Amino acid sequence: MTTIAKPFDSGSAYDTVVIGGGVMGCSTALHLARAGMKVALVERGSLCREASGVNAGTLTLHMTRAALIPYAMRAWQMWMDAEKWLGMSVLATQAPGLTLAFTKDECELLTLRAQARREKGAPIEIISSERARQIEPGLHPSLLMAGYCEIDGYASAYLTGRAMTHALRSADVKIFENRQVQSIDSGDSGHVVHFAETKEPLRARRIVLAGGVWIENMLAMLGVHIPIKVLINQLIITERIRPVMRSVLSVANGLLSLKQFANGTVLIGGGWQGDGNRDQGGIEARPQNLVGNMRLAAYAIPALAEARVARIWLGLEAETADAMPIIGDVPGVSNAYVVGSAHSGYTSGPFMGRIMAQHILDQTPDLPIFNPARLLGMQMPVA
Structure with missing residues (x-):
């Protein structure tokens, strides 16, 4: 052409x-x-x-496609060094990253995905539920296993x-x-x-x-x-609550991303879709997806049941x-x-x-x- x-x-x-x-x-x-x-x-x-500017700001290898792990690892370091090459902070924060498995199927999926990412260089290891709770004491007791990665964290989008x-x-x-x-x-x-x-x-x-x-x-x-392709991702931010988590969390099925900022707010994401399109942008959230996303978050960290939603918004993501x-x-x-x-x-x-x-x-x-x-x-x- x-x-x-x-x-x-x-x-x-x-x-x-x-x-x-x-x-x-x-x-x-x-x-x-x-x-x-x-x-x-x-x-x-x-x-x-x-x-x-409206995404979750997550800097995780757990949710990055295996083939892109080498790219994400180099970019992760760039975010952590933002003040050196941008001359200004984006509040990049390193935190432990955990991917959670609550069912047998999720355990199998987690093991396969962790292996694929390790083969591309990601320092992800499978850990027991007991060790995961040592890292994150607030996890739901039904946890079976988790993937752990020290190269994780977030920045302020x-x-x-x-x-x-x-x-x-x-x-x-x-x-x-x-x-x-x-x-x-x-x-x-x-x-x-x-x-x-x-x-x-x-x-x-x-x-x-x-x-x-x-x-x-x-x-x-x-x-x-x-x-x-245009994805219309829903995101949720809560009001400030007491510290209930200190890691960046996801679930093996890919339907949850979760983190608590220093000011006490909790950001809940995971790719749950809202309504919108390329021309009009994000139009409207889907209530049933908001409820599903929040229920999954409160299951992973039961203390989140006390959190109240402060704001929801929609972010557009592109895919080939x-x-x-x-x-x-x-x-x-x-x-x-x-x-x-x-x-x-x-x-x-x-x-x-x-x-x-x-x-x-x-x-x-x-x-x-x-x-x-x-x-x-x-x-x-x-x-």
Whole structure:
């Protein structure tokens, strides 16, 4: 698939324009700028306020796909070192990580998943229920076994945008917030990005699409069709309660993520779905899913029965047809790149941006990228 080269010769105001100001887009722009490129970053809202700013902020290997463990481990260290490379804290906190198994089937699933992740380098071990309760005394007594990982923790998704903005400005990246991209003209001499508002277009030699769930729409502007699935994840935050847990928890069936912050609030997630779509975003929570998520949380940690819900919200997550990231050259379009759609994308985001920048800079990425061309002609599996 190719695009028709348009004979404009506008010159390139920027070496690279990155479209999409989430963690991956910001990290890509930052690493390119620090390598000497003149970079512009475009975001339709505020930086890191879409999926990157409303997710659970969990930095866990338990819920990361096995093939992405090496990426997540490098990104985990980047989050822990955020003050060094961003110049500002995101309150990254290391905490023990436990995945819980309450049934025989969950024990089998936990054992298989832990083994697959260990083979990719994750320091996950299977421990007895007794040892798990030594780490987390508040666990339900019916626990049979658990997976334990010391490389776990969380960061403040809310503070991510502030830290990224600080770093990008320090690197002289030109930030354009509240700019909705309407179309992109691509030709041999570069790219021109047009906006829905009456704004001057941006011109650049290279373009990077980092729009999360909107990558499908962005690629369509270049004449490329790659389907991207949209997940509408529900999240719950409680009022402050006494300390009832000190680890990051999940359940082997994948339906729970759970942690308590220093201020006493508890964040409950696990991918339970709400209603929404790519165009309208999150529309409405599903009450039955909220109840199911909270009941599972209160079963894992019985003391959570005393917690009251303070707020619920919806976050969008992108997924490709093979559930692996899309990082590399846009098929058939010169000097166009795409990065995104990584499972547990917040966890791996900083490192995904780094290897995208390394590829653009003709450096050998620290780990292999994920060629977008493999997804041409694929269809999303039927749920």
